[in-house]
Amino acid sequence: MRFETLSVFPDLFAPYLETSIMGRAQARGIFEFESYDLRDWTHDRHRTVDDAPFGGGQGMLMKPAPIFEAVRDISKRHPARPHVVFFTPCGRRYDESVAERLSHEERVLLVCGRYEGMDERAYELADERISLGDYVLTGGELAALVVIDSVVRLLPGALGDEMSARDESFSDELLEYAQYTRPSEYEGRGVPEVLLSGDHAAVAAWRRRNAVERTALWRPDLLDGAELTEEERALARAVIESSGEGGAK
Numbered sequence: 001m002r003f004e005t006l007s008v009f010p011d012l013f014a015p016y017l018e019t020s021i022m023g024r025a026q027a028r029g030i031f032e033f034e035s036y037d038l039r040d041w042t043h044d045r046h047r048t049v050d051d052a053p054f055g056g057g058q059g060m061l062m063k064p065a066p067i068f069e070a071v072r073d074i075s076k077r078h079p080a081r082p083h084v085v086f087f088t089p090c091g092r093r094y095d096e097s098v099a100e101r102l103s104h105e106e107r108v109l110l111v112c113g114r115y116e117g118m119d120e121r122a123y124e125l126a127d128e129r130i131s132l133g134d135y136v137l138t139g140g141e142l143a144a145l146v147v148i149d150s151v152v153r154l155l156p157g158a159l160g161d162e163m164s165a166r167d168e169s170f171s172d173e174l175l176e177y178a179q180y181t182r183p184s185e186y187e188g189r190g191v192p193e194v195l196l197s198g199d200h201a202a203v204a205a206w207r208r209r210n211a212v213e214r215t216a217l218w219r220p221d222l223l224d225g226a227e228l229t230e231e232e233r234a235l236a237r238a239v240i241e242s243s244g245e246g247g248a249k
């Protein structure tokens with residue numbers, strides 16, 4: 001899979017993407033990455049990418065011309081047409097299902113805004129607009145890193161253990177169960193006995209129940225999309241009723 005970014009800060013990406021799991025995945029050819037500097041598609045001495053908004057208002061907006069030229073030019077540089085993503089708080093909320101869908105693309109171009117955002121006409125180039133959540137970042141570069149990281153870890157071979165991406169929060173619309181490691185007692189805090197039992201079926205049953213309870217407690221909104229047995233639905237209802245308003249810790 002190939003990721004490309006278009007940004008006025010093209011050097012922000014490499015330190016993260018060359019480290020740890022992302023670095024190893026790149027070295028093993030699981031994904032390729034290239035960042036482009038939007039200013040390379042400007043034609044004035046100051047390499048200007050922004051201008052004041054029509055109608056007045058605070059701040060500057062990214063001009064349409066460099067973005068149009070850049071996306072058209074970059075698109076032609078590789079045989080596969082890129083799936084073009086623009087980052088904006090006005091986009092579709094990013095979640096694991098979007099990551100899963102993007103992981104099947106051959107080539108993804110991530111266009112990062114800055115300043116007060118972009119001239120609206122530039123979004124015509126977008127196959128989709130993505131928002132990380134209901135807050136405002138200073139730029140789209142962090143959003144691009146979040147997307148690349150969350151998609152790459154879904155690619156075959158990216159994580160050492162093929163099972164680990166599938167077993168995590170959101171993979172089945174439930175949060176992940178609680179996990180513990182050594183020591184089995186820390187300053188008087190123990191771990192659930194069943195996890196030390198060596199009984200795999202009992203461990204799996206405890207984990208499933210714990211995932212349902214935690215999801216009901218912290219993210220009851222996810223339960224509508226989860227496949228639960230009648231017994232699990234009853235458990236979730238009981239947790240929600242007993243937790244009350246703001247009961248989650």
Ligand code: SAM
Nearest residue numbers: 087088113116117131132133136137138139140
């Ligand atoms: N004026 C814009 C608004 O109110 O919608 C915010 C612009 S923001 C300061 C600059 C850039 O950061 C945006 O163009 C976008 O690329 C990125 N950005 C900010 N918040 C984001 C979010 N929640 N999700 C994705 N990208 C975001």
